[in-house]
Amino acid sequence: MREKFLLIILLIFNIYIAQETENNISIDSTNIKSINQEERLKNSIPSYNLSKIEKLISKLSSINGTESNEYNDRYLSEKDFDKLTIKEKFTYTMVYPEIKSSSEDMDSLAIYEENKIFGKLPTSVNDPRWSARQKKFLKQYRKNIQEFIRETSLKNQYMGLNFKKALLEINAIESIPFLVDFYNSTDKNDKDLLTVLMLLVKKGKYYPFVRSNVYRQLYNDDVNSQVSCIDYSDINEEYILKTAHNFYLQAPKIK
Numbered sequence: 527m528r529e530k531f532l533l534i535i536l537l538i539f540n541i542y543i544a545q546e547t548e549n550n551i552s553i554d555s556t557n558i559k560s561i562n563q564e565e566r567l568k569n570s571i572p573s574y575n576l577s578k579i580e581k582l583i584s585k586l587s588s589i590n591g592t593e594s595n596e597y598n599d600r601y602l603s604e605k606d607f608d609k610l611t612i613k614e615k616f617t618y619t620m621v622y623p624e625i626k627s628s629s630e631d632m633d634s635l636a637i638y639e640e641n642k643i644f645g646k647l648p649t650s651v652n653d654p655r656w657s658a659r660q661k662k663f664l665k666q667y668r669k670n671i672q673e674f675i676r677e678t679s680l681k682n683q684y685m686g687l688n689f690k691k692a693l694l695e696i697n698a699i700e701s702i703p704f705l706v707d708f709y710n711s712t713d714k715n716d717k718d719l720l721t722v723l724m725l726l727v728k729k730g731k732y733y734p735f736v737r738s739n740v741y742r743q744l745y746n747d748d749v750n751s752q753v754s755c756i757d758y759s760d761i762n763e764e765y766i767l768k769t770a771h772n773f774y775l776q777a778p779k780i781k
Contacts, residue, residue, distance in 0.1 A: 562639040566718060567650045570686030572620050572678050574613035582606065583622050607659065615663050616674050620688050624657035642755040643717050643762060645744035646725070647690055661695060668696040676704055683712055690722050699726060702774040706767055717758060723770040732773045740765060 586600035601624045602610075610618060656664070664671055671692060679685040685708065693701055702723065709719040727735045728745060735741055740762065744754050756762055 566639065566648050566687065568686050569688040570620065570678055570682065570684065572617040572674060574617045574674070576617055579614060579617045579621065612667055612670050613674065616671060619656060619660045619663060620692070623655050624660055625655040640717070641758050643720050643758050645721070645754040647687060647718055647721055664692055664696050668698065671696060672698050672701050679708060685716065685719065690718060693722060694725055697726065697729060699730065699774060699777050702726060702770050706770060720763065720766045723766055727770055727773045730773055730777055735769050735773065
């Protein structure tokens with residue numbers, strides 16, 4: 527009788543240990559997911575007259591509109607916007623997108639993201655959604671924009687989500703060599719830099735890439751490219767970097 531009692535106690539103890547282990551694994555996975563999401567969604571803050579821009583933003587006047595308006599309730603007037611220097615407009619555009627982001631636009635992000643290469647950049651409620659005049663500015667001064675992004679990223683040894691999306695917005699083919707070098711110089715931790723390279727190559731409809739297995743896994747019509755990903759490996763990494771380099775060599779550069 528005593529032996530049966532001890533067996534029951536042992537069984538209960540083993541079940542408890544198994545449940546605690548499962549809970550700890552779940553908590554660890556959640557923490558990993560949270561840390562990786564936070565890093566991928568982080569934006570870069572330019573330092574060009576930042577204090578001036580922050581003061582301007584804090585003093586913005588309200589515009590007429592309703593809560594359903596897709597634009598921010600506050601933005602610089604055309605007069606004040608035009609008074610800004612190119613660097614100040616860049617800072618304003620990067621820290622204050624003039625179109626609201628909806629939480630409905632947020633993609634689900636996978637656990638263990640550091641081991642994945644995604645087909646698209648992540649989105650969030652803090653996503654940059656620039657107004658027409660902000661997009662016009664980025665494209666009009668695309669050479670300057672690339673210089674500012676390079677300078678700030680090298681200084682901080684990090685490239686935020688807003689900078690990556692700005693490079694895609696202006697189709698910054700000229701920045702491919704920098705992106706490759708920057709990726710290699712930052713311990714290859716930011717796999718979204720590989721995503722930016724692929725999206726630039728994809729937009730250029732580079733045939734060797736379009737017919738590749740990587741492209742089919744990420745961008746085929748039957749694939750949800752918003753959350754599609756491939757495993758990170760030395761082979762996939764080398765393929766993306768080499769393909770981007772080859773595309774850059776033959777692609778017409780925008781002057």
